[in-house]
Amino acid sequence: MRAPVGEGRARLLEALFDEFGENGPSPNLSMRQVAERLGVHHTLLTYHFGSRPGLLSAVLSEARRRDNLMIAATSGGLGFIDLFRAIWDFYSSTAQEERTRAFFHLIGLAVYERGAYDEFVADLDDLTRLLEAAARRDGSSATDAAQSSLVAVAGMRGLLLQRLLSPSAEVDAAAYRFIALFTKESTT
Template sequence: MRSPVGEGRERLLQALFDEFGENGPGANLSMRQVAERLDVHHTLLTYHFGSRAGLLAAVLSEARRRDNLVIAATGPEVGFVPLCRTIWRVYSNAAHRDRTRAFFHLVGLAVYEPDAFEEFVADIDDLARLLEDAALRDGFTPADAKQQSLIAVACMRGLLLQGLLTPDAEIDAAAERFITSLAAPPA
């Protein structure tokens, strides 16, 4: 008896994490090479993920989901600024550099083909929701909490991109300066 489609996809995702880690397969590997490493036929990957970009999007979405669970576990009572610092530490870690490159590559593709990256785009704002909840706990109004969280995520993503483009820039210092500026809710 065949397993349901979603179950097969989940097993493949787990196999991808087991084989390649949270960054997923490197940019230099084709779908056939990835399939060989997983000991499956490449058509199985195409069936479940559609394309190399689709496979990468699924891996990054799952990695982000896992990261967000770790970030959320820092404590349900953590405030907005400490949560921003935690998020920055997770995503600015040098071990995530390849994944950060892949993220921005997929974001660029999604700008041109949003329908092809629907799943990837759908959960891209999970961090903003976590931050919004923290801002509400810190006394921000709902509207201000939403805006503050969007600003924080956009700035951190911009700093991550800047770090990829100009690695010698003092990105961590700029991030800390920005995060510190977010400390108090508007009057």
């Protein structure tokens, strides 16, 4: 008896994480090369993920889902500023650099070929929702919480991209200055 499609896909995702780690396979590997490393036929990957971009999208989406669950579990009681700092510290760490590169690689591809990355694009707002909930716990209105969270995540992504392109201590300093701007905003 064959496993349901979702189970097969989930098992393949686990195998991908086991073989390639949290960052998934290099974007330079073909579906055939990935399949060879997993010991499966490449058509199985195509069946479950559609294409190399679909495979990379699924792996990165799952990695981000796991990250966000971990961030949410460890920071459930944090306010907006402390959670913002924790998210920055997590994603700006050198341990996350390859995943951050993969994230921006897929973002660039999704801009040109949105339909191929629907799964990836669908969960882009997870961090925004985490920050929004923290802002609401701090007493912000729904509108203020939503807008502050969107600005925070957009700024953080811009700073992460800057960090990849021109790494320097100035980027980290700018990130903490950016976070501090929200502290000033919440006291006015």
